[in-house]
Amino acid sequence: MLLRTIAFYIFAVPAVVCAALAVTRRNIVHSAAYLTATLVLTAGIFLQLAASFLFAAQILLSASATMALFFFVILPSRGGLRSRAMPSKWRTFLPLTLALFFAVLGFFAAWAGRGTLPMPAADGPSQGNTEAIGGAIFEHYLLPFEMTAVLLLVAIVAAVIMAKRRVE
Amino acid sequence: MISPTHYFFLSFALFAIGIAGALARRNAITVLMSIVLILDAASINLAASSRMWGSADGQTFAMFIIAGAAAEAVAGLGIIVALVRRDQAGSTSDLDRTI
Numbered sequence A: 001m002l003l004r005t006i007a008f009y010i011f012a013v014p015a016v017v018c019a020a021l022a023v024t025r026r027n028i029v030h031s032a033a034y035l036t037a038t039l040v041l042t043a044g045i046f047l048q049l050a051a052s053f054l055f056a057a058q059i060l061l062s063a064s065a066t067m068a069l070f071f072f073v074i075l076p077s078r079g080g081l082r083s084r085a086m087p088s089k090w091r092t093f094l095p096l097t098l099a100l101f102f103a104v105l106g107f108f109a110a111w112a113g114r115g116t117l118p119m120p121a122a123d124g125p126s127q128g129n130t131e132a133i134g135g136a137i138f139e140h141y142l143l144p145f146e147m148t149a150v151l152l153l154v155a156i157v158a159a160v161i162m163a164k165r166r167v168e
Numbered sequence B: 001m002i003s004p005t006h007y008f009f010l011s012f013a014l015f016a017i018g019i020a021g022a023l024a025r026r027n028a029i030t031v032l033m034s035i036v037l038i039l040d041a042a043s044i045n046l047a048a049s050s051r052m053w054g055s056a057d058g059q060t061f062a063m064f065i066i067a068g069a070a071a072e073a074v075a076g077l078g079i080i081v082a083l084v085r086r087d088q089a090g091s092t093s094d095l096d097r098t099i
Helices: A002-024 A028-048 A052-074 A089-112 A129-139 A142-164 B004-024 B028-053 B057-087 B092-098
Strands: none
Touching: A002 A028, A002 B004, A002 B028, A028 A052, A028 B004, A028 B028, A052 A129, A052 B028, A052 B057, A089 B004, A129 A142, A129 B057, A142 B057, B004 B028, B028 B057
């Protein structure tokens, strides 16, 4: 039990630190690298939650594909990503207040619900995890699954059109 | 003793960081990254709930969120590429003038 707690903090604390660094760094390449670290550490969290399929999907899709995409956009457009607008004071003050509000709200919500449902102590190898997800998709959530396929197709077509079109 | 509350706290921390970044930063790529962080926090929450209830439904929706995040990144980065090509600006403050 103590081992699991230690393992949780090994992944959770660096994840939060890397997320904060990803949001605050001025250098966009550093920012993307920190975000990749956060996503990989999140995959570790998924593994602790016995969600082995999510672990694989997170590594494959978020941590590698999305980050490769970010780097492909960052590297050709370096120097062009500069704001020409003047920063305003409320523009930084308001979001931080809002974020603090959400953090406090979530803290109290989780604190009020603590101990209501304990984490199952089943520790065996999570075989059948992918099988269970596949069953859930193709028995209960077939329509959302197909809509996701259409959504991805639309996103691909949109990206190709926006990247290729010449604007005069 | 690790409990679902631990995972919920982690999720809320990532969510708050993502909200702050998405609203406070003006670099459009950083805003997209913050949105990815928010979606990541949501999938942690769903995975923890899925484990708590002993059901695969939460993980299924977390998978949908990962697919949605990929689609969002593709479309958003397409917009940024078009924006940078058009007038060499990648800030959300310039969007009101360029569109």
